[in-house]
Amino acid sequence: xxxxxxxxxxxxxxxxxxxxLGKLLADRGHTVHFITSGLPFRLGNYQPNIFYHExxxxxxxxxxxxxxxxTLANRMAQVAVNEQLDILHVHYAxxxxxxxxxxxxMVGEWLKIVTTLHGTDITVLGYDSSLREMIRFGIEQSDLxxxxxxxxxxxxxxxxxxxxxxxxxxxxxxxxxxFPKDVTMHKQRFAPNGEKLLMHISNFRPVKRVSDVxxxxxxxxxxxxxxxxxxxxxxxxxxxxxxVDERGLKQQVCFLGKQEDVAEVISLADVMxxxxxxxxxxLVALEAMACGVPVVATRTGGIPEVVTDGxxxxxxxxxxxxxxxxxxxxxxxxxxxxxxxxxxxxERSNETFCHDKIASQYEALYQRLLSRKELGR
Ligand code: GMT
Numbered sequence: 390x391x392x393x394x395x396x397x398x399x400x401x402x403x404x405x406x407x408x409x410l411g412k413l414l415a416d417r418g419h420t421v422h423f424i425t426s427g428l429p430f431r432l433g434n435y436q437p438n439i440f441y442h443e444x445x446x447x448x449x450x451x452x453x454x455x456x457x458x459x460t461l462a463n464r465m466a467q468v469a470v471n472e473q474l475d476i477l478h479v480h481y482a483x484x485x486x487x488x489x490x491x492x493x494x495m496v497g498e499w500l501k502i503v504t505t506l507h508g509t510d511i512t513v514l515g516y517d518s519s520l521r522e523m524i525r526f527g528i529e530q531s532d533l534x535x536x537x538x539x540x541x542x543x544x545x546x547x548x549x550x551x552x553x554x555x556x557x558x559x560x561x562x563x564x565x566x567x568f569p570k571d572v573t574m575h576k577q578r579f580a581p582n583g584e585k586l587l588m589h590i591s592n593f594r595p596v597k598r599v600s601d602v603x604x605x606x607x608x609x610x611x612x613x614x615x616x617x618x619x620x621x622x623x624x625x626x627x628x629x630x631x632x633v634d635e636r637g638l639k640q641q642v643c644f645l646g647k648q649e650d651v652a653e654v655i656s657l658a659d660v661m662x663x664x665x666x667x668x669x670x671x672l673v674a675l676e677a678m679a680c681g682v683p684v685v686a687t688r689t690g691g692i693p694e695v696v697t698d699g700x701x702x703x704x705x706x707x708x709x710x711x712x713x714x715x716x717x718x719x720x721x722x723x724x725x726x727x728x729x730x731x732x733x734x735x736e737r738s739n740e741t742f743c744h745d746k747i748a749s750q751y752e753a754l755y756q757r758l759l760s761r762k763e764l765g766r
Contacts, residue, residue, distance in 0.1 A: 394478050394480070395407075395423075396408065396479070398423075398426060403507035407478075409563060410751060411432075411439060414752070415436050415439045420438045422472050423442065424477075444460055444464045465491075465492035469500050477502050478751075479503070483510050490502065490531070502531045503532065503533045504534050506528075506534065506536040509596075511544060512544060534553055536669075537691065538691025540669065541669040558754070569731075572657045585614065591621045591673065596665060598687075606662075609718055615641065655677055662684075662685055665707075666707055670691045671691065675695050679734075679735065684702035685716050697737060701730055702730065703717075
């Protein structure tokens with residue numbers, strides 16, 4: 390198949406999933422065309438059947454707002470025709486589903502549009518009255534729509550009142566890269582006296598509740614010697630640094646900034662903390678599980694579909710930092726429990742969220758769409 394993929398190319402779960410999917414599809418012999426505003430950051434090494442088509446936005450002085458959406462739609466249409474795309478798979482509804490719709494209007498019905506909903510495109514933007522109807526339209530006009538958790542499907546249906554069937558396709562983790570790694574050398578650097586390492590990875594937006602991570606760490610480190618590794622950057626970072634200083638935790642908290650390949654660092658962690666307000670899936674939780682790191686997270690959105698509470702991690706109510714700290718301590722202090730959770734995490738990520746299994750699901754959906762096309766539907 391000739392498959393076009395559009396996503397946000399910078400750091401972020403939806404871009405990661407889209408890029409990794411493109412690579413897997415290329416491994417399976419398909420030709421993949423990324424149509425994006427920048428080179429997807431996880432694209433990695435050259436692969437002969439992966440192509441990149443840059444979307445260059447016109448910065449003409451008259452425009453107060455450069456027309457990214459129109460330029461993208463036009464580029465999608467060009468690539469669809471020139472490369473004879475069978476499928477155009479867009480990740481994140483806004484504006485990608487609408488751009489794909491416009492491209493399809495330009496080239497013809499033969500171009501099949503698949504839209505994957507990732508979370509904030511519904512759970513945040515869907516509440517914006519200036520976008521809501523547009524998002525609903527983009528979903529209804531897609532030939533096929535998928536979402537990354539059952540919870541996201543339910544919220545989309547309820548909030549936007551869409552009639553369209555939405556297929557559940559979970560996110561995945563590539564178990565060839567995410568597995569427990571020997572990090573003894575690095576551990577020595579971050580935990581020189583054998584301290585326990587807690588970790589949090591996010592874009593430091595308010596929805597991630599990074600201040601809860603600090604609250605939890607503060608409590609845990611009063612009971613067991615521990616360090617905290619924070620990975621990622623974002624708008625809350627300055628406030629978090631200040632909070633760390635005010636609590637006198639500076640020596641125990643390390644800000645690692647943006648890391649391109651978290652597969653290399655996750656194995657350093659003893660426990661991954663994810664106290665989000667909302668999380669349609671929680672890719673970071675899955676990546677931690679694949680590396681055998683138990684997760685302590687909030688019972689919100691799609692997280693309970695990823696982290697089985699009491700088996701591969703613990704789930705608590707949003708903002709209940711006391712419970713999160715207690716659960717973290719339980720894991721850190723009970724070796725047998727820890728080992729059981731670690732094994733269960735690896736097993737669950739390999740079975741339910743294996744890259745091969747999910748790539749096959751997408752492939753089957755594409756094939757279903759294309760066979761409908763042959764039947765003239
Ligand atoms: O987490 C974010 O804010 C980034 C966002 C994105 O679009 O990259 O993540 C969303 O999509 C990820 C991949 O499907 C999911 O794992 C995240 O749970 C989801 N974020 C939220 O729902 C807040």
